[in-house]
Amino acid sequence: MTHTDILLPQIVSRDEWLVERKKHLAHEKELTRQIDALYAERRRLPxxxxxxxxxxxxxxxxxxxxxxxxxxxxxxxxxxxxxxxxxxxxxxxxxxxxxxxxxxxxxxxxxxxxxxxxxxxxxxxxxxxxxxxxxxxxxxxxxxxxxxxxxxxxxxxxxxxxxxxxxxxxxxxxxxxxxxxxxxxxxxxxxxxxxxxxxxxxxxxxxxxxxxxxxxxxxxLGAYHYLDLTPFGRGEGWGGMPDLGGQGQNWLRHHDRYEIGRTPEGCCHARASLA
Missing domain, CATH: 3.40.30.10 (Glutaredoxin)
Known part of the structure; x- marks a missing residue:
């Protein structure tokens, strides 16, 4: 997938954006409350x-x-x-x-x-x-x-x-x-x-x-949380994300291997992450 193939967000006015952002904020707050309840339940596990x-x-x-x-x-x-x-x-x-x-x-x-x-x-x-x-x-x-x-x-x-x-x-x-x-x-x-x-x-x-x-x-995975805030997300081609580079979940490399153009060796972590 090239950059020109990626579907970009709709362009709207600042006021229109604010309406949509506040709708999303309500969903974020509800999820936060659900996560708090889940974590409390986890702490009560035997x-x-x-x-x-x-x-x-x-x-x-x-x-x-x-x-x-x-x-x-x-x-x-x-x-x-x-x-x-x-x-x-x-x-x-x-x-x-x-x-x-x-x-x-x-x-x-x-x-x-x-x-x-x-x-x-x-x-x-x-x-x-x-x-x-x-x-x-x-x-x-x-x-x-x-x-x-x-x-x-x-x-x-x-x-x-x-x-x-x-x-x-x-x-x-x-x-x-x-x-x-x-x-x-x-x-x-x-x-x-x-x-x-x-x-x-x-x-x-x-x-x-x-x-x-x-x-x-x-x-x-802190890097995933940062990426999840962006329009392209993780760029892995699932859940409505674009597939940046056409590698799906197999884009991930050791941090010292991105600059040398080496294709990542797939252990099982990519498939296991969605198990």
């Missing part, structure tokens, strides 16, 4: 004790799930897609040789952690790739957020972000992997997928309070 002793590895060696809290009461874990294995024959790029571009988009959106720490909340990334694979990619991206490997534990399987029938991890986004694969929502019934999980600490006890996947992760 929680489940986490009794399994998970072990992670990071720059300072081994760490437990309790260690990831950093002494704070709450912990947010972003499950970052980064496969520990070499790519299958005929495949390359993410999420085997480097971290997933979609998950990298999430990491680029992380705020200064001081704001979360002030609210008794820690945020970490967790991937199944080993630490010696994570470290150079993290340095390349310039991120400072804590990142740990869960390779030697069942953590990814238990929280349904690594699909593997042998590990009895057969669902993602609260639907079976077989169903999602048949619907074209995920590329394979085995492998890494994105997600987010929240934990609460009460003394030395840890509880799981929330997990979300697919479009539930969009709340983390």
């Amino acid at each position: 929680m489940v004790a986490v009794d399994k002793p998970y072990l992670f590895s990071g720059p300072e060696g081994s760490a437990s799930l309790l260690d990831l809290f950093g002494g704070r009461r709450q912990l947010v874990v972003y499950h970052f897609m980064f496969d520990p294995h070499d790519p299958p024959e005929g495949r390359s790029g993410a999420p085997w040789d480097e971290g997933c571009p979609g998950c990298s988009f999430v990491a680029d959106s992380i705020p200064h952690l001081a704001h979360l720490h002030a609210r008794e909340t820690s945020l970490v990334l967790v991937s199944r790739a080993p630490w010696n694979k994570i470290a150079p990619f993290k340095a390349r991206m310039g991120w400072t957020v804590p990142w740990y490997s869960s390779f030697d534990s069942d953590f990814n399987y238990d929280f349904h972000v690594t699909l593997d029938e042998a590990k009895s991890s057969l669902e993602w986004n609260y639907r079976s992997a077989q169903e999602l694969k048949q619907a074209g929502k995920i590329p394979d019934e085995k492998g890494e997928l994105p997600g987010l999980s929240v934990f609460l600490r009460n003394g030395e006890r840890v509880f799981h309070t929330y997990s979300t996947y697919a479009r539930g992760l969009e709340v983390l």
Whole structure:
């Protein structure tokens, strides 16, 4: 799609624009009230004790799930897609040789952690790739957020972000992997997928309070929220948006790859985001 093919908004007078803007403002306010109610409902969800002793590895060696809290009461874990294995024959790029571009988009959106720490909340990334694979990619991206490997534990399987029938991890986004694969929502019934999980600490006890996947992760994407304010939106060719560049959702790249003209490697984040 060229710039001349994009349908632009109607041109009206300032007074006519103001009438339409106030109508839209009423809808925005209603949505805000609905979101406030949804968030209150989320805070009232029950929680489940986490009794399994998970072990992670990071720059300072081994760490437990309790260690990831950093002494704070709450912990947010972003499950970052980064496969520990070499790519299958005929495949390359993410999420085997480097971290997933979609998950990298999430990491680029992380705020200064001081704001979360002030609210008794820690945020970490967790991937199944080993630490010696994570470290150079993290340095390349310039991120400072804590990142740990869960390779030697069942953590990814238990929280349904690594699909593997042998590990009895057969669902993602609260639907079976077989169903999602048949619907074209995920590329394979085995492998890494994105997600987010929240934990609460009460003394030395840890509880799981929330997990979300697919479009539930969009709340983390600050760039999307800016784009959603514009006439072109995300430019992905759905929901009435133009398809800028003709790439649909596959426009996304690592932040150091836009200038070199490289076609993005599609892991599964684009399809998974609409699952």
